[in-house]
Amino acid sequence: MKRSKAWMLPLTALIILALTACGGSKPDSPGTSEGSAKGSDKPLKDVKVVLDWTPNTNHTGLYVAKEKGFYEKEGLNVEIVQPGQASADDLVASNKIPFGISYQESVTQARIQGVPLVSIAAVIQHNTSGFAAPVDRSIQSPKDFEGKTYGGWGSPVEEAVMKSIMDLQGADVKKVKNINIGDADYFTAVKRDIDFAWIYYAWTGVEAELRGEPLDMLYVKDYSKDLDYYTPVIVTNEETIKSDPELVKSFMKATSEGYKFAIDKPEEAAGILSAAVPELDKKLVAASQKWLSPRYQDDASQWGVQKAEVWSNYATWMYDHKLLDKQLEADKAFTNDFLPKE
Incomplete structure (x- = not known):
């Protein structure tokens, strides 16, 4: 489970994306499938959702919703795709694909540049x-x-976060040697080139446990409430919200059911992900799912809900660390309106 590289998009590319999306370009023609919604003669609507990276347990709810027929029940034939040369943010912002997996940090950066992503x-x-x-x-x-x-x-966010938490202890970030390892495997890199890296514990940390290679893990949220942001998030774009809010509502109802299933039945959910993506290590998927399932919702009132203060706190932190040119309008960056009412 790798960190996003959306931060590395040139500003000009972000601006081009904004102009393209605001111009009202239409998503790839959804067409209709040969099937129909359960209990209905109405054809299913083909819809794509693009992942941020290769499939992993961050995405389990999507695969469960597809396998269990939750999308079909909502009249949707959902295809889960991986990004190619274009990132998930690119594809969703330009309205080529209506839904994707992203991160609060990259959505914040995009919004500042006028790119119409919405979490x-x-x-x-x-x-x-x-x-x-x-x-x-x-x-x-x-x-x-x-x-x-x-x-x-x-x-640039890496050194800013590192400096932020080191400053709290009177440490000097300039005394850290930084090297770019790109897509190199964490376990190979720490044996060969580096001492530490930024990871998601649910995947790389759990894999370390299975390998018998224990880690010291410093969660960034433990050092600052501003760094307890949402990562990952599900995104769409302003055009889809405006032109087809019922699609967004239906997609999120089924997706929410998928994640709630994964919360309640992590073993079965892990099996669904492994069956859908057989190249994944089944033991890793099962262990990762067990670790992550209770953390999907955690202390929130329901799965998926987002708080304005989480968005504003992190955006202010970014602005204060010169990662943003201006303050974020947090209320436009996310919405809870499409989550099912509970």
Whole structure:
């Protein structure tokens, strides 16, 4: 489960995306399938949702909703696709695909540049990412980053987060060596080039447990409430919300059912994901799902709900750390309106 590289989009590309989307370009023709909604003669509507990366347990609810017929019940034939040269953010913002998986940080960056992404659900209620190191590196606090080598993907947010939590302990981020490891596997990189990296515990951390390679994990949310942001999120675009709100509502009703199923039945949900994506390690999927399922909703009133203060707190943090040119209009970046009423 890799971190997003949406941060690396040039500003000109973001602006072009905004102009394209605002011009009212239509998504790929949805057509109709040969099937029909259960209990109805009405043809199913073909809809795509694009992942942020390769399939993993962040996405289980989507696969459950498809396998269990929750989408079909809502009149939808949903195809789950992986991004190619274009990222999920690109495809959704330009209205090529109506739904995708993204991150609060990249949605915030996009909104500042006029790109019309809108978050419609938090997949996980609290940030499960952080800095991880093999225990033999003795990195048990941000101060221990000094003198060590960090492997990242070249985003300005990485050093800003690192500096932010190191400053709290009087540590100097300039004493950390940064190298770009790109798409290199974490376990290979820490044996060869680096001491620590930024990971999602639900995948890489759980994999480390299964490998018998224990980690010291420093969750960024534990050092600042501003860093307890939503990652990942489900996104759509303003044009889809405006032109077909019923589609968004139907998609989110079924998707919510999928994630609630994964919360209640993690073992069965893991089996559904493994069957849909057989190249995944089944033991890793099962262990990851067990760890992640209770964290989907956590302490929220329902799965997917988002709070304005989480969006505004993180955006203010970004602005204060010179990652944004202006303050975010948080109320336009997300909505809970399409979650089912409970």
